Amino acid sequence: MLNRKQIIAAIPTLILSGLTMGSIVISAVTYGDDEPSGSAPAEGAPHHNPAWAACKKQADDQKLAPGEARHEFMRSCLKAAKASAPAPAPST
Numbered sequence: 001m002l003n004r005k006q007i008i009a010a011i012p013t014l015i016l017s018g019l020t021m022g023s024i025v026i027s028a029v030t031y032g033d034d035e036p037s038g039s040a041p042a043e044g045a046p047h048h049n050p051a052w053a054a055c056k057k058q059a060d061d062q063k064l065a066p067g068e069a070r071h072e073f074m075r076s077c078l079k080a081a082k083a084s085a086p087a088p089a090p091s092t
Contacts, residue, residue: 051077054077
Protein backbone atom coordinates (compact mmCIF):
# COMPACT_ATOMS: atom_id res chain seq x y z
CA MET A 1 0.00 0.00 0.00
CA LEU A 2 1.18 3.52 -0.75
CA ASN A 3 2.09 5.77 2.12
CA ARG A 4 1.39 9.50 2.26
CA LYS A 5 4.89 10.53 1.02
CA GLN A 6 4.59 8.31 -2.05
CA ILE A 7 1.17 9.73 -2.90
CA ILE A 8 2.36 13.32 -2.52
CA ALA A 9 5.44 12.56 -4.64
CA ALA A 10 3.24 11.07 -7.39
CA ILE A 11 0.88 14.05 -7.67
CA PRO A 12 3.09 16.18 -10.02
CA THR A 13 3.63 13.16 -12.27
CA LEU A 14 -0.08 12.46 -12.43
CA ILE A 15 -0.87 16.10 -13.20
CA LEU A 16 1.78 16.23 -15.93
CA SER A 17 0.57 13.01 -17.53
CA GLY A 18 -3.02 14.25 -17.40
CA LEU A 19 -2.06 17.51 -19.09
CA THR A 20 -0.08 15.63 -21.74
CA MET A 21 -2.96 13.30 -22.50
CA GLY A 22 -5.36 16.24 -22.63
CA SER A 23 -3.18 18.06 -25.14
CA ILE A 24 -2.92 14.91 -27.27
CA VAL A 25 -6.69 14.57 -27.32
CA ILE A 26 -7.15 18.26 -28.14
CA SER A 27 -4.55 18.01 -30.92
CA ALA A 28 -6.28 14.99 -32.40
CA VAL A 29 -9.67 16.71 -32.31
CA THR A 30 -8.42 19.93 -33.88
CA TYR A 31 -6.44 18.02 -36.51
CA GLY A 32 -9.61 16.22 -37.52
CA ASP A 33 -11.40 19.56 -37.99
CA ASP A 34 -8.88 20.82 -40.58
CA GLU A 35 -10.86 19.48 -43.53
CA PRO A 36 -13.25 21.97 -45.13
CA SER A 37 -16.93 21.22 -44.79
CA GLY A 38 -17.82 22.62 -48.22
CA SER A 39 -16.15 22.12 -51.55
CA ALA A 40 -12.68 20.65 -51.81
CA PRO A 41 -9.77 23.10 -52.12
CA ALA A 42 -7.96 23.49 -55.41
CA GLU A 43 -5.39 20.83 -56.13
CA GLY A 44 -2.08 21.65 -54.44
CA ALA A 45 -3.59 24.46 -52.33
CA PRO A 46 -3.33 23.53 -48.66
CA HIS A 47 -4.67 26.88 -47.47
CA HIS A 48 -8.22 28.12 -47.82
CA ASN A 49 -7.17 31.70 -48.43
CA PRO A 50 -7.34 32.53 -52.16
CA ALA A 51 -5.03 35.53 -51.68
CA TRP A 52 -2.40 33.31 -50.06
CA ALA A 53 -2.70 30.79 -52.90
CA ALA A 54 -2.29 33.56 -55.49
CA CYS A 55 0.76 34.98 -53.72
CA LYS A 56 2.28 31.50 -53.41
CA LYS A 57 1.76 30.92 -57.13
CA GLN A 58 3.48 34.24 -57.90
CA ALA A 59 6.41 33.30 -55.63
CA ASP A 60 6.65 29.90 -57.32
CA ASP A 61 6.50 31.50 -60.77
CA GLN A 62 9.36 33.81 -59.77
CA LYS A 63 11.25 30.75 -58.47
CA LEU A 64 11.85 32.36 -55.09
CA ALA A 65 13.73 29.93 -52.86
CA PRO A 66 12.50 29.33 -49.31
CA GLY A 67 14.05 31.88 -47.03
CA GLU A 68 13.92 35.54 -46.12
CA ALA A 69 13.33 36.85 -49.67
CA ARG A 70 10.33 34.56 -50.21
CA HIS A 71 9.00 35.38 -46.75
CA GLU A 72 9.19 39.11 -47.43
CA PHE A 73 7.56 38.67 -50.85
CA MET A 74 4.67 36.68 -49.33
CA ARG A 75 4.24 39.26 -46.56
CA SER A 76 4.12 42.23 -48.96
CA CYS A 77 1.90 40.36 -51.43
CA LEU A 78 -0.63 39.44 -48.74
CA LYS A 79 -0.55 43.00 -47.38
CA ALA A 80 -1.28 44.35 -50.86
CA ALA A 81 -4.06 41.81 -51.38
CA LYS A 82 -5.63 42.76 -48.06
CA ALA A 83 -5.47 46.48 -48.92
CA SER A 84 -7.07 45.93 -52.34
CA ALA A 85 -9.81 43.57 -51.10
CA PRO A 86 -13.32 45.02 -51.48
CA ALA A 87 -15.12 45.97 -48.31
CA PRO A 88 -17.81 43.49 -47.27
CA ALA A 89 -21.34 44.51 -48.11
CA PRO A 90 -23.36 45.65 -45.10
CA SER A 91 -25.89 43.08 -43.99
CA THR A 92 -29.51 44.11 -43.77
